[in-house]
Amino acid sequence: MKKIILPVDFSKHSEYALETAATLAKKHNAQLIVMNMLELSESIFSESSSDKQEEMLFMLASANKTFESFLDKDYLEGIDVVPMIKRHKVFKEVDIIAKQEDADLIVMGSRGHSNHDGIFTGSNTEKVVRHSDTPVLVVKGKHTNVDFDNVVLATDFSEESIPAFKKASNLLNTLGNKITLLHINTPHNGFRSTDEIETKANEFLKKADAKDWKDHIKYASDYSVEDGVLNHSKRTGAQLLAMTTHGKTGLSHFFGGSIAEDVVNHSMLPVITFKL
Numbered sequence: 001m002k003k004i005i006l007p008v009d010f011s012k013h014s015e016y017a018l019e020t021a022a023t024l025a026k027k028h029n030a031q032l033i034v035m036n037m038l039e040l041s042e043s044i045f046s047e048s049s050s051d052k053q054e055e056m057l058f059m060l061a062s063a064n065k066t067f068e069s070f071l072d073k074d075y076l077e078g079i080d081v082v083p084m085i086k087r088h089k090v091f092k093e094v095d096i097i098a099k100q101e102d103a104d105l106i107v108m109g110s111r112g113h114s115n116h117d118g119i120f121t122g123s124n125t126e127k128v129v130r131h132s133d134t135p136v137l138v139v140k141g142k143h144t145n146v147d148f149d150n151v152v153l154a155t156d157f158s159e160e161s162i163p164a165f166k167k168a169s170n171l172l173n174t175l176g177n178k179i180t181l182l183h184i185n186t187p188h189n190g191f192r193s194t195d196e197i198e199t200k201a202n203e204f205l206k207k208a209d210a211k212d213w214k215d216h217i218k219y220a221s222d223y224s225v226e227d228g229v230l231n232h233s234k235r236t237g238a239q240l241l242a243m244t245t246h247g248k249t250g251l252s253h254f255f256g257g258s259i260a261e262d263v264v265n266h267s268m269l270p271v272i273t274f275k276l
């Protein structure tokens with residue numbers, strides 16, 4: 001891992017993500033690019049009045065001062081930190097910068113996990129996940145252990161998910177020690193017998209050229225895929241969940257529906273997403 005992108009708004013959730021990203025950067029000797037996006041109107045740039053120009057300069061100076069204070073952390077010592085201020089609050093730009101910098105990962109903080117206030121609903125984190133071809137690690141709280149000894153990667157063994165599986169497996173092998181490929185069998189969503197699941201799994205591994213993953217597969221049954229993923233992770237002491245998303249159709253991974261969104265909303269663990 002060479003570069004990590006961290007969008008921040010200087011909130012406490014950004015600070016949680018900063019500490020996690022810093023630990024990852026230090027562990028992998030990676031550069032940390034910390035982005036802040038100002039919400040400046042087009043009129044500030046289109047109008048030539050001195051008042052507008054002074055307003056823009058004031059906001060940039062204020063952002064620089066806040067940035068300086070925000071990055072004044074002991075745990076950043078020894079890390080190559082690059083502050084970056086973008087003038088517009090356009091979250092597609094995070095992915096653009098990630099591609100330009102050839103970043104390996106985007107880290108973002110996110111608030112709470114209430115059933116009534118999903119952390120992704122209308123949030124900036126969701127916008128980044130929707131548009132990002134770069135994997136996004138969503139951090140839920142104060143400093144996350146980044147050793148990730150136990151990682152769960154959910155799958156439905158569909159052919160469509162193979163490219164995302166390959167992308168995920170490459171990065172997760174760098175981040176984690178033990179990775180479980182988890183399939184959830186549900187009573188109302190394409191229920192399959194054990195023999196049918198094993199046949200589909202073998203076909204998936206063959207097409208993905210990943211036969212060495214055979215011993216890393218686990219099956220679980222539950223009333224929903226979300227419950228299955230979360231319950232299995234709790235039982236087995238997982239430290240990181242991995243999901244995939246469809247960018248253009250919103251948060252919907254290869255299970256269909258809004259399962260990825262639900263898992264990220266309700267999981268207390270960090271979740272990393274990969275775009276199909």
